Amino acid sequence: MAEPLAYINGEWLPHREAKISIFDSAVMLGDCVTESTRTFAREPFRLEAHVARLYDSIKVCRYDFDMPREEMLALSLEVIERNADCYAPDEDLWLVHNISRGGYPMSGDQSAKRVPTVMLHTAPMDLTYWAAFYLRGCHAVTPPSRMMPAQSLDPKIKNRSRMSYTLAELETKLVDPMAQGILLDHNGLLTENKGGNFFLVKDGVLRTPRTLQALAGVTRQATLDIARDLGIPAEERDLQPYDVYTADEAFFTSTPYCIMPATRFNGLPVGDGAVGEVTIRLLDGWAALTGVDVVAQALGQLAEAERAELFAQESWWTRRTSR
Ligand SMILES: Cc1ncc(COP(=O)(O)O)c(C=O)c1O
Known part of the structure; x- marks a missing residue:
């Protein structure tokens, strides 16, 4: 199959040749905003919402960027279209936007106008890492490092300065190599995962932290929309670890996997330790919404062999498919 093309500032380059300068501010400073969109049956999901968030990030970061939003939308579709034949027909794609402030002046004088580096590429939507979590749930762990305060870097800006999330995730993996981090803020309130939002279910009510210290995830919003349509009450509110220990169900949301059930929290079972009914209804709601x-x-x-191993243990999925 042909090598996919990446778009970099007006050029279309095969991935192996798609390179940026070592002086780019993405490299020098991690000064780069980003979006990741996925397709369902090759249709990009809520692309307008991703591009709107991208433009909000660009504005708040004060980039000198003048590409009209419609042009960015058209370019996004073009990247998917150009790379369509580079993936298997039944395969879905990531579409990734990275936009940096541009070249970093080594002189110390930062005042010159800079031309942002616009990078778009695709990747296959590989879900194998999360497959077992759908059936058994993952182990959610609060690492000792705290969420960077929004007063320093607002997490609503979807950015590539990921050192704090990366260190927190490394700490999480010290507890359990397969654990997924859920960061606390300086007041001990739940915030988000390095790449996802967090929800719990208590007495039939869906609860998720507000976005004061978390990205306003597109998947988070879609999950709230599905819950509303299914008549599942939902609240955005402050949550503490205690709320997860005493919850009936918990899960993460993010673009690639939609919903990743969490059935353990800091070593204790969440609810009865199995993927819960509300989570399953929401996963079904996702299938109905996207057709996948x-x-x-x-x-x-x-x-x-991996699938057979998973199916050898009873789960909500094996019970459903054996009916
Ligand atoms: C820090 C962070 N939180 C949450 C999310 C989930 O956002 P979305 O649902 O838009 O993918 C992401 C996605 O990458 C993220 O990086």
Whole structure:
């Protein structure tokens, strides 16, 4: 299959040749905003919302950027279109936007006008890492490092300065190599994961932290929309670790996997330790909304032996498919 093309400032380059300067502010400072959109059956999901968030990030970061939003939308679709044949017909894609402030002046004088570096590329939507979590749930862990305060870097800016999340995730993996981090803020309130938002369910009510210390995830919003349509009450509010210890269900949300159930929290079972009914209804709601069942998609990407191992243990999925 042909090598996919990346777009960099007006040029279309095969991935192996798609390179930026060592002096780019993305490299020098991590000064780069980003978006990741996924397709469902090759249709980009809520692309307008991703591009709107990208333009909000660009504005707040004060980039000198004049590409009209419609042009960015058209370019995004063009990247997907140009790379369509580079992936298997039943494969979905990531579409990634990275936009940096541009070249970093080594002189110390930062006042010159800079031309942003606009980078768009695609990647296959590989869900194998999350496949087992859909059936068994993951272990959510609060690392000792705290969320960077929004007063320093507002997490609503989707950016590539990821050192704090990376260090927190490394701490999380010290507890359990497969654990997924949920960062606390300086007041001990739940915020988000390095790449996802967090929800819990208590007495049938869905609860998620407000976006004071978390990205306003597109998947978070879509999950709230699905809950509303299914008549599941939802609240955005402050949450503490205690709320997760005593919750009935918990899960993360993010673009690639939609919903990743969490069935343990800091070593204790969440609810009865199995993926819960509300989580399953929401996963079904995602399938209805997008026309793609992400759980089946993820399981379909596993090697036969891995799938057989997963199916050897009882889960909500094995119970459903054996009916
Ligand atoms: C820090 C962070 N929080 C939350 C999310 C989830 O956002 P979305 O649902 O828009 O993918 C992401 C996505 O990458 C993220 O990086």
